[in-house]
Amino acid sequence: MALVEIENLHLAIRAFEGEAQVLAGVDLAIERGEIWGLVGETGCGKSLTGLSISRLVSSPPARYPKGAIRFDGRDILAADEAEMRKLRGRRIGMIFQDPTTNLNPAFRVGEQMIDVALHAARVDASVLGLDAKASARARRAAARALAVRLLERVGVARAAERVDDYPHQFSGGMRQRVLIAMALIGKPDLLIADEPTTALDVSVQAQILKLLHELAREQGLAILLITHNLGVVAQIASHVAVMYAGRVVERGAARAVLKAPAHPYTQALIASLPRAGAARGSLVGIPGVVPNLFSPPAGCRFAPRCPLAVARCGEAPPLEAAGAAREVACWRAERAA
Amino acid sequence: MLRYAIRRILLLAPVLVGLSIIVFAIARLLPGDPVQLAAGPQATKEEIASLSRELGLDRPLLTQYWSYVTGLVAGDWGQSILTRRPVWEDLRIYLPATLELVVVAMGIAIAVGMPAGLVSAAYANRWPDYLSRVLALGAISAPRFFLGLVMQLVFAMWLAWLPLGGRFPIVDIPPPAVTGFLTLDALIARDGGAFWLALKHLAMPALALSLSPLATITRMMRASTLEAMTQDYVLTARALGLSRRLILFKYVAKNAASATLTVIGLYFGWLLAGTVLVETVFDWPGVGLYATKAIATQDFMPLMGVTLICGALFTLVNLVVDLAYGLINPKARYA
Structure with a gap:
């Protein structure tokens, strides 16, 4: 059983204009130790997918009409x-x-980290390595020591002193390490x-990604890396899921998907990446616009912009295996590996 | 933090100098010749001239200002025509009464207003919020003297729980003055009866005075809490499992309080000068009542004294607010 299983997740959010169908079939399965890149353009629902796993989307106005999220076997939506x-x-x-x-x-x-540690220790006393009967003072001291250890681990120099600093005394990259x-x-x-490196400059970006990669390997931590940046995914993700307008359209091993994308949207996304050395004026976009989520097109949501669309695309394609390490939701995709 | 405090205190000096210049200038610019007033209606020109020399009013303005300021520092704040006592002596009696009133009123406003604003925001658009908003609007809209009169009618006349006015019964002996705050002095003297009496006299005027800052603080706190609750750090705290109560009363409250603090400082100063109505209604022997009587009799030296002391206290309170702001908001210390 995977650590996180998201099946056919639908999410609708009531707004003034009506109800937006923001998620309409998200399928994901994340195993321990895997780094999944969840990519797609702004508004495709990738952040809402992440927030849904922690149930941080306030409902109402949101509701989950269909689908399931399971974390370690637990039904999250219930x-x-x-x-x-x-x-x-x-x-x-x-x-x-x-x-x-x-x-x-x-x-x-330090104060902010201690509160999180104390909360985690209330759920599971082993977090602080103390038994449940330890005094409040002992727990606080242990939480503080743990905070210093973690700051050291993520590369904050002189962690024992810096634990008492305020956020504005850290640089942007250091603050992300603290977080x-x-x-x-x-x-x-x-x-x-969720877009952990978007606000950072490129050299800091690489350091943060390297850190996440190390942490995943050391601790068997599963990471869901939400980003619009395929370059970030290529650097550290073991797997990738591509979302378009509230649906996962392609997912699989990162190498396979990025090298030979099967879905026309993934292909277009990769083709639109600017490349160093390319001729001036050769930037490629994806023609057309993202569908209106208040009245989304029936069937494949990418069909109106898809160069390969046929009549059958009026019917939603299921996410099906295409080769050994990938699944794709497209009637026109090559099924052979 | 120490450097920040020192810098703030040094900034106080030019403000106080400016204040003394303004007070001095106003006294010179006001219509009416103080010498003539002091000499009386039957005085001859020669008498006025000699009195003018005696008072030093024939000397250059700068010299006059200098002797005024050195006099202030030495404790010579002039003489009141009405009370026939030095202004400084009068202020030493009346100022603590006003300060006690204002401090208790602000204490009530802060102690009730800040939690009320927090809770109001936490229950935004549900009944606790509506209740606090309606009450706050009422408290802001009703004039203070009117509220004072209604309170007198209810609590003093009908229920007879509280005295109608004054600070302490004339027939009783007040506790020995140490701080000038009757409630504190009674506590210092371990006189429970006197404390209770002082408190009963203080209750209505303090409450009447506290209502409008209370309402403003509630509304400010509500608005800044709502604003703080939309911040990213609240989402992070929620995503890492912290309880809503901890987030609201610890993490959001501190951020929201720093915005409200400015209003508290302003109100404090404003109340100092604005106790006139409440002191008149409740016959509270404070600076407000003193100033009103001085205005009515064109008694200039007390007016200058009151203006100066209120201005100085206003800046002092804002210094305290600045320091508190530095405590709450670590970033301000480096600005």
């Missing part, structure tokens, strides 16, 4: 807030895009990283 809180911070860690706004500016970073340490302090099995 879980209440108290059950979810036991998973958050302890089994599931999350980091987000902008490290400057995701740390609370009014508190020392990673904070997300990992409860020893989670899954780290959901």
Whole structure:
């Protein structure tokens, strides 16, 4: 059984204009130790997929009309807030895009990490290595020591002193490291990283990705890396899922998908990457616009923009195996490996 | 933090100098010749001239200002025509009364307003929120003297729980003055009866004075809490399992409080100068009442004294707010 299983997940959000069908068939299965890149353009539902795993999409206005999310066998969509809180911070860690706004500016970073550690330890006392009867002071001291260890692990120099610094005393890249340490302090099995490097400059980006890669390998941590940047996926992901307008259209081993994309959308996405050395004016986009999610096209949602579309595309294609290491949702995709 | 504090305190000096210049200038610019007023209606030109020399009013303005300022520093704040006592002596009696009133009123406003604003935001658009918003609107809209009168009618006349006005019964002996705050002095003297009496006199005027800052603080706190709750760090805290209560009362509250703090400082100063109505209604022997009587009798030296002391306290309170702001918001210390 996979650590995370998302099956045919549908998510609708009520808004002024009606109900937007923002997710309409997300399928994912993440095993321990795997790094999944979840890619797609802005608004395709990749962030909402990540937030749904932790049930952080407020419902109402959102509802899940169809599908299932299972975390370690547990039915997430049926879980209440108290059950979810036991998973958050302890089994599931999350980091987000902008490290400057995701740390609370009014508190020392250590204080924020200690609160997460204490929460995780209430769920599972082994996080701090103390038994459940330990005094509040002992638990706090252990949480602080753990915070220092994690800051060291993510590469914050002089961690024992810096644990008492405020967020504004760290650079952007260092803040993202602090946030990673904070997300990992409860020893989670899954780290959901939503555009973790988008707000950072390129050299810092590479360091953060390398760190995530090491952590996944060392601790058997599964990572769901949400990004619009295929380059990021190519650097560290073992697997990739491509989303378009609320659906996973292609997924599989990163190498296979990126080298020889099977879905016309994945192909177009890869073709639109700017390349060094390419002729001036040779930027390629994808013609057409993203469908209106209040009244999405029936069948394949990419069909209106697809150069290969045929009559059959009016019927939604299922996600089916195409070769050994990949699945694709397209009637026109080559089924042979 | 120490360097930040020192810098803030040094900034106080030019403000105080400016204040003394303004007060001095106003006294010179106001219509009416103070010498004539002091000499009386029957005085001859020669008498006025000699009195003017005696008071030093014939000397250059700069010299006059200098002797005014050195006088202030030495404790010579002039003489009140009405009370026939040095202004400094009067202020030493009236100022603590006003300060006690304002401090207790602000204490009530902060102690009730900040949690009310937090809870209001946490229950946004549900009944606790509606209740606090309606009450806040009412408290802001009703004039303070009117609320004071209604309270007097209910609590003093009908229920007879509280005294109608004043600070302490004339027939009783107040506790020995140490701080000038009757409640504190009673506690220092371990006189429970006097404490209770002082508190009963303080209750209505303090409550009447607290209502409008209370309402403003509630609304400010509600708005800044709502704003803080949309911040990314709240999502991160939620995603890592922290309870809503911890997020609200620890992480959001501190951020929201720093925005509200500015309003508290402003209100504090504003109340100091704005106790006039409440002091009049409740016959509270404070600076407001002193100033009103001074205005009515064209008694200039007390007015200058009151203006100066209120201005100085206003800047002092804002210094305290700045320091508190530095405590709450670590970034401000480096600005």
